[in-house]
Amino acid sequence: MPTALLAVGVFAAAFLVHLIWWRIALPRRQTAALLAVFFGVLVAWLAVSHFLPGRWFTASDRWQAIHVAVFHTACALAYIVAYSALEHRSPSMTLLVAVADSGAAGCSPEELRGLLAGASPVEVRLDAMVHEGMVTRDGDGYRLAPKGMAWATVLSNWRRLLGMPPGG
Amino acid sequence: MTIINTADYRPLVALAPVLGLAVYCVSHVITARIIRGRSPYPALAIGASAGLAVTIAITLAACSRGGASFIDTLALVGLNTVASLAFAFGYFNFVNLTVASLRIRILEELADAGGWLPRAALLDRYGTASVADLRLERLVGGGHLVERNGRLHTGRLQFLVVARIFDGLRWLIFGPAYAASLRRPPRPATEIPPHHDDVTTT
Numbered sequence: 001m002p003t004a005l006l007a008v009g010v011f012a013a014a015f016l017v018h019l020i021w022w023r024i025a026l027p028r029r030q031t032a033a034l035l036a037v038f039f040g041v042l043v044a045w046l047a048v049s050h051f052l053p054g055r056w057f058t059a060s061d062r063w064q065a066i067h068v069a070v071f072h073t074a075c076a077l078a079y080i081v082a083y084s085a086l087e088h089r090s091p092s093m094t095l096l097v098a099v100a101d102s103g104a105a106g107c108s109p110e111e112l113r114g115l116l117a118g119a120s121p122v123e124v125r126l127d128a129m130v131h132e133g134m135v136t137r138d139g140d141g142y143r144l145a146p147k148g149m150a151w152a153t154v155l156s157n158w159r160r161l162l163g164m165p166p167g168g
Numbered sequence: 169m170t171i172i173n174t175a176d177y178r179p180l181v182a183l184a185p186v187l188g189l190a191v192y193c194v195s196h197v198i199t200a201r202i203i204r205g206r207s208p209y210p211a212l213a214i215g216a217s218a219g220l221a222v223t224i225a226i227t228l229a230a231c232s233r234g235g236a237s238f239i240d241t242l243a244l245v246g247l248n249t250v251a252s253l254a255f256a257f258g259y260f261n262f263v264n265l266t267v268a269s270l271r272i273r274i275l276e277e278l279a280d281a282g283g284w285l286p287r288a289a290l291l292d293r294y295g296t297a298s299v300a301d302l303r304l305e306r307l308v309g310g311g312h313l314v315e316r317n318g319r320l321h322t323g324r325l326q327f328l329v330v331a332r333i334f335d336g337l338r339w340l341i342f343g344p345a346y347a348a349s350l351r352r353p354p355r356p357a358t359e360i361p362p363h364h365d366d367v368t369t370t
Contacts (some may be wrong), residue, residue: 004243008323019341066179081261086338097335100328143278143284
């Protein structure tokens with residue numbers, strides 16, 4: 001039981017730090033800031049457990065600390081993955097919510113196409129990829145950066161391993 | 169030096185979600201290759217179930233062997249179930265990137281074209297209409313939207329529930345003003361003045 005309480009407590013502490021920071025000001029590099037918050041809190045707790053043992057909020061031994069770290073890592077990574085969907089609503093979610101909000105009348109396919117027309121999801125993603133260093137603007141086009149090439153190679157090979165067709 | 173005491177059940181309990189993730193990855197790859205060419209999601213579901221089952225089985229077996237109390241066993245199984253589901257969610261999103269991500273598709277197009285493509289070609293290839301049509305086709309195909317008399321209505325609720333949960337999380341994390349701005353539909357391109365400063369995202 002103490003392991004479960006400690007694990008939930010450490011994650012809740014990290015989430016609280018994240019919540020307070022975000023309500024004060026949104027960081028420029030949000031994913032990097034999230035990684036820093038969640039893993040910073042974990043490292044701080046591990047350090048406190050090592051240097052100040054025997055407190056009610058510290059790990060009683062190495063395996064309890066590892067167990068809490070495994071739980072925290074799993075939940076932190078899942079949250080950071082989900083966070084990218086929180087920053088911007090995806091085209092699919094935009095369409096689903098629009099149809100739900102329209103009630104019994106529903107929406108025509110033309111209305112839904114019009115909903116995405118003002119946003120140009122492709123341009124939004126190209127801008128985001130430039131910001132993230134995946135691609136660079138080069139003349140009147142886009143050039144693949146080493147970081148983008150690495151992502152494309154890893155995910156293409158993984159998809160081939162699974163025998164799946166191209167996505168998007 | 170003894171790193172792991174074989175009589176100690178805690179190492180197995182602590183590492184059960186990691187072992188479950190390994191089982192998820194291996195069983196997903198094997199299942200995906202067996203049922204290749206069809207929807208990728210059944211293989212993911214089978215892999216996730218195998219990983220979760222292994223995590224729970226290892227935790228229960230280790231707790232039983234170590235003589236943990238019923239309450240402790242219940243708490244540790246609950247903790248490892250959440251950790252296993254979190255790992256599974258992360259892995260699902262990694263695989264889903266290769267299936268549904270527009271960004272990854274664009275990166276692959278650039279790689280296939282030798283590393284450079286003109287902006288106009290990319291916008292033309294992934295025009296708003298094709299993005300919307302592809303999404304609508306998937307949502308109708310998956311039963312999330314249903315067509316009646318030429319109009320689309322809500323079908324299965326799973327994705328919609330996720331969308332509503334995300335709206336709630338946005339409200340909690342970013343505050344009501346930012347969450348409300350995301351709920352407003354984007355203005356059609358024809359209504360946007362030529363020198364607007366507004367950044368609209370989807």
